[in-house]
Amino acid sequence: MFEEILIKNIKVPESHRIVSYLRNGGYTALPEALKHSGETIIQMVKDSGLRGRGGAGFPTGLKWSFIPKDPTLQKYLCCNADEGEPGTFKDREIIEKDPHLLLEGMTIASYAIGASKAYIYIRGEFEFGAGRLEGAIQEAYDKGFLGKKILGSGFDLDIYVHRGYGAYICGEETALLESIEGYRGQPRIKPPFPALKGLYKKPTVINNVETLSCVPAIISKGPGWFSKIGPEKSPGPKLFCISGHVNRPGVYELPMGTPLRDIIYDHAGGIRGGRKVKAVIPGGVSAPMLTVKDIDIAMDFDSLAAKGSMLGSGAVVVMDDTTCIVKIAYIVNKFFSHESCGKCTPCREGTTWLTKVLKRLEYGEGREGDLELLDSLCGNIFGRTFCPLGDGAVMALRGAMKNFRDEFEYHAKNKTCMV
Amino acid sequence: MAVMLKDTTLEKIRRAMKCYPDKRSACMSALRIAQLDDPENRLTEQAFRHIADLLDMTPVSLHEMAKFYTMYNLEPVGKYHIQVCANISCSLLGAEHIIRHIERILNIKVGETTQDNKFTLSTVECLGSCGTAPMMQINQEYYEDLTEDKVGSILDSLE
């Protein structure tokens, strides 16, 4: 029987308060962690097999181990709570309803890497969630879980909330650092990687909300418990956020590797009005769409990568057979073009041009050669941009055009939609 | 300096400055606080100058910040800023109808403000509330699982 760890606390009223969290066994992993060395904690996280839940799936323990051991250096932990990938609404669940789970995870992570300051970068629209975090931080200070000499140990930590103010690109980790420092959110060149030169040029770890929220359970239940959930190479519990044409959209905590079919039909209650699935975006709009043929795929990093898509943020967007894929491609591309930070030309100009062509296809003004134009624009963006935003735009569009090319052709030829 | 920021606003900005090792890092907080305290819900030239002084920045660099981050308003915004999500999950569940419906009720188009300055209507990208689509944000508040009827009564309830 699968045991929830990420959203197990949220069903009770006032779940965001520290009393609630303590009653549910919260803040027991932290004292346990403080008995060990930071290095031991890092090893436990490595052994658990935890991979980043923000999109890229990078092994978390390995990322932490890149932080220099020099105790005289200031180090930082940044929690990525930007939750910007369209279709994603999972971190918000933890932030609003169980903020102490995140704070406990952040405190253990900070201890492991030797950081005495941590920031939570939250998107500005989540004002309610930011308030919840600030309230929780205050409660944690009052109880001695934050501040100086935490729980009588030699470890100090301060956590601050930094609000973004409307820029998807700030979810990219180096743009996020720029933004905290008070600059426009434009990605930095890597290397140097943040582990060596991150926030204020100091060693920095950036992790997603869900990633950090897995940490307390890894300490209290053990890395072996965690690594046995789901597939060997991407284990653990995972939050899937399902939206679109399903009967019960929402956030579901399931073992990594749960088949897409089960997520849609068993958990999300199937398709509205008993209609048929046409396409599914499995991991936020940057992830190439799948078709109904792929419905039995296991939802984990490697299985989706093998199919040419990705797990990304775990945002599953389900589209039924009334959906016009050209319209979806236009909406998604418009998003990328709007959010391009403007730093590099292929992304800035390329996504603008893509959107222009998609718009005319969608509005019945397509021209002959438009599909080839889209193909060639994609080729000129992909792999040539400063950060992965432009690649995301191309992968999304290529995914749509590969699976539903006939719909694009129909729009170009007949100036109207075939659905 | 003509119109200064209020003392209460300054107090909040000073508190935000304590979160960072340098002054500049507080600029996003400072701009946000100034905008929220502004009667027209926007950033004025005076606010830029005053914050620039406080943080040892130039008004121009603050302006650049405000232009980059879409939640900062450089133009006056109505008392209620209605922002309807037009991204993927909301579109799949009828965001367009919601937008058209609000346009009809308020007799304005997206991007416009009503003559009495009460409502401004905008469309925005995904607000991280896709499981309760379609949705909109009015000022700081989220309104979810919208229907045309629901939107009508929400707008009626705003003073």
Ligand SMILES: Cc1cc2nc3c(=O)[nH]c(=O)nc-3n(C[C@H](O)[C@H](O)[C@H](O)COP(=O)(O)O)c2cc1C
């Ligand atoms: C354009 C872009 C947007 C991103 N947005 C987010 C986001 O909103 N939240 C997030 O956690 N990661 C986001 N990421 C991934 C981060 O760069 C980074 O990989 C992640 O925060 C690392 O944390 P993890 O290892 O715990 O996944 C984004 C990446 C790119 C390229």
Ligand code: FES
């Ligand atoms: S798509 Fe509308 S809130 Fe995400």
